[in-house]
Amino acid sequence: MKIDSIYELDLIKLERSFYSKNAVRLSKDLLGKYLIHSMDDKLLIGKIVEVEAYMGFGDKAAHSYKGKRTARTEVMYGEEGHAYVYIIYGLHHCLNVVAAKEGIAQAVLIRALEPIKGIDIMAFYRYGDILEEPTSRQLINLTNGPGKLCKAFNITKECNGEDLTGNRLYICRNKNQVDKFDIVETTRVGVDYAEEAKYFPWRFYIKDNPYVSVIV
DNA sequence: ACTACGATTAAA
DNA sequence: TTAATCGTAGTC
Numbered sequence: 515m516k517i518d519s520i521y522e523l524d525l526i527k528l529e530r531s532f533y534s535k536n537a538v539r540l541s542k543d544l545l546g547k548y549l550i551h552s553m554d555d556k557l558l559i560g561k562i563v564e565v566e567a568y569m570g571f572g573d574k575a576a577h578s579y580k581g582k583r584t585a586r587t588e589v590m591y592g593e594e595g596h597a598y599v600y601i602i603y604g605l606h607h608c609l610n611v612v613a614a615k616e617g618i619a620q621a622v623l624i625r626a627l628e629p630i631k632g633i634d635i636m637a638f639y640r641y642g643d644i645l646e647e648p649t650s651r652q653l654i655n656l657t658n659g660p661g662k663l664c665k666a667f668n669i670t671k672e673c674n675g676e677d678l679t680g681n682r683l684y685i686c687r688n689k690n691q692v693d694k695f696d697i698v699e700t701t702r703v704g705v706d707y708a709e710e711a712k713y714f715p716w717r718f719y720i721k722d723n724p725y726v727s728v729i730v
Numbered sequence: 731a732c733t734a735c736g737a738t739t740a741a742a
Numbered sequence: 743t744t745a746a747t748c749g750t751a752g753t754c
Contacts, residue, residue: 575737602738605739
């Protein structure tokens with residue numbers, strides 16, 4: 515049974531002020547919200563189920579640690595509520611939501627989504643094939659990781675800097691807020707190099723959601 | 731110009 | 743456990 519057959523989705527776009535808070539607060543607030551990629555003839559919707567906060571200046575795991583400002587990190591220094599997309603390991607994209615306010619380079623990494631709408635299209639971007647009936651393994655692997663969800667949602671460097679209050683890539687809340695969930699708080703993934711920052715509990719996910727990437 | 735490495739993934 | 747794979751950033 516699809517989730518939108520259980521309750522009606524009535525999506526309302528988040529406004530700029532929603533993003534005007536530090537990355538830890540924003541990351542928790544983003545759980546349970548809906549990421550939407552509206553392309554010419556395709557619509558993709560996924561529920562945000564796992565996030566990580568990158569707190570900028572004092573955070574050794576952040577690209578903007580100690581105020582490091584380069585062409586890549588520039589959008590993090592800009593207005594909140596924009597997308598920061600970068601390529602990792604030369605082959606995967608990662609999607610972040612810029613937090614705080616102009617001049618404060620904080621962001622939230624979107625690590626996992628629960629597919630809601632356009633699953634066949636996600637499978638096409640992800641596996642390069644139209645799947646009539648994806649196996650449960652294929653379904654779970656669609657969006658249960660930061661690189662995977664970008665591939666499934668066709669999020670590339672073209673999306674870097676995109677205004678998330680616009681009409682192409684944006685985030686919504688459900689007006690029929692029937693969603694209740696517990697939040698698990700733990701350490702971030704893939705930041706072993708970050709000394710004391712690797713122990714900061716800035717990864718958050720929806721407890722028991724099957725699309726969460728890795729349970730440590 | 732040269733070089734090392736990473737907010738990951740898939741396969742072994 | 744390890745290879746894949748290259749943009750980014752630090753150094754020369």
